[in-house]
Amino acid sequence: MSELVSTRIRTTAAKLGLPHLAESLKQYAGRADEAKxxxxxxxxxxLAEELAVRDDRRFRQGLRLSKLPHHKTLDEYDFTFQxxxxxxxxxxxxxxxxxxxxxxxxxLGPPGVGKTHIAVxxxxxxxxxxxSVYFTxxxxxVRQLRAAEAxxxxxxxxxxxxxxxxxxxxxxxxxxxxxxxxxxxxxVISKRYEKGSIILTSNKTFSEWGQVFGDxxxxxxxxxxxxxxxxxxxxxxxxxxxxxxxAAIERDANVA
Numbered sequence: 001m002s003e004l005v006s007t008r009i010r011t012t013a014a015k016l017g018l019p020h021l022a023e024s025l026k027q028y029a030g031r032a033d034e035a036k037x038x039x040x041x042x043x044x045x046x047l048a049e050e051l052a053v054r055d056d057r058r059f060r061q062g063l064r065l066s067k068l069p070h071h072k073t074l075d076e077y078d079f080t081f082q083x084x085x086x087x088x089x090x091x092x093x094x095x096x097x098x099x100x101x102x103x104x105x106x107x108l109g110p111p112g113v114g115k116t117h118i119a120v121x122x123x124x125x126x127x128x129x130x131x132s133v134y135f136t137x138x139x140x141x142v143r144q145l146r147a148a149e150a151x152x153x154x155x156x157x158x159x160x161x162x163x164x165x166x167x168x169x170x171x172x173x174x175x176x177x178x179x180x181x182x183x184x185x186x187x188v189i190s191k192r193y194e195k196g197s198i199i200l201t202s203n204k205t206f207s208e209w210g211q212v213f214g215d216x217x218x219x220x221x222x223x224x225x226x227x228x229x230x231x232x233x234x235x236x237x238x239x240x241x242x243x244x245x246x247a248a249i250e251r252d253a254n255v256a
Contacts, residue, residue, distance in 0.1 A: 024049070055130075062127040068135045068168075074121040077114055082237040089233050090118060094125050099166055103229035104198040108205065112239025115201035116170055122199055123168050131165035138172045138185070145184040161188045166197045173204030173212045182213035186222050193225045200226075 010025055028049070032042045063071060074094055079087045093105055105122065107115040123133045136144075141161060148157030161167055167188075177185070192198060206223055210216035 058130070059128055062130075062132060063124070066123060066127060066133040066135055066164075068120050068123055068133070069116070070120060071124055072117050072120050073124055074118070077117055077121065078240070081240065082113060082235055084237055085233070085235050089231075093122055093231055093233070096122075096126055096129055096131070098229070098231055099126055099129075099131055099197045101229065102194055102197055103231070104200070104226055106226070106230055106232045107199070107201045107235065108232065109203065109235035109237075110239065111203055113235040113237050114240055115235060118233075119168050119170060119199045119201050123166060126166045132163070133166045133168065134161065134164040135168040135170065136161070137170045138177075139175050141169065141188070142177060142181045142184060145188075146181065149184070158187065158191070162191050162196070164196065166199060167192065169198060169200040172200050172202035173208065176211060177213055179214050179218070182215060182218050182222075185213070186218060189222050189225050194229070198226065 028042070028046055031037075032045065035041075037045065074090060077090075079085060079090075098105055105119075107118055109115055120135070123135065127133050144160070145154065145157055148154045189198070204212055206227070209219040209223060213219040213222065
């Protein structure tokens, strides 16, 4: 390939918004020469590489906007520590069929069993698949909505929680809510109903949600919409955090 043609292609690629092609043209041409590619094979190579770069860029941007607290995957989850949890249930969720159908997933169990880890892992998979994701704790969402309501910006702030394809609501039940706060949660749940997915984690059983939301009728209305299309996974094993803490204490004692 002549330098003149190479320069022209790089210039055109840059104008078309294909910066990776502009930067890697010489490398692609070398691979094509080495493999004795035909014109169509060369074009397929260039387009596939450019698509992969764009997908990776979109994925990284999606992770940044998601506000996920970390980017753990299911490969990092120790299923052997939770023998009562069937890995197949989680792997079924990881297919994202519930996201495709705008359904929900609820992860229930005591603190420390890895609910947030799984929720984040599913969220990372959703980002990889091209879905928009937003992570929040219930307490923070309520606080943000109350502040927006007080400032006359409630409808605008609601869009933060209605817009993403997947809304992750962590730590449901750690703090009881006032009725006005519970009503704000109901607005989010009802407006997302069959329009977008919710992944939530809770240390409370659904029968205890009346206490969490301060009103049995309102809690029932929330659950009615949430559970209509929902995969529920209960994790009732030991705490990872406690295990790690006890292991650290034991190491310190042995050193001493």
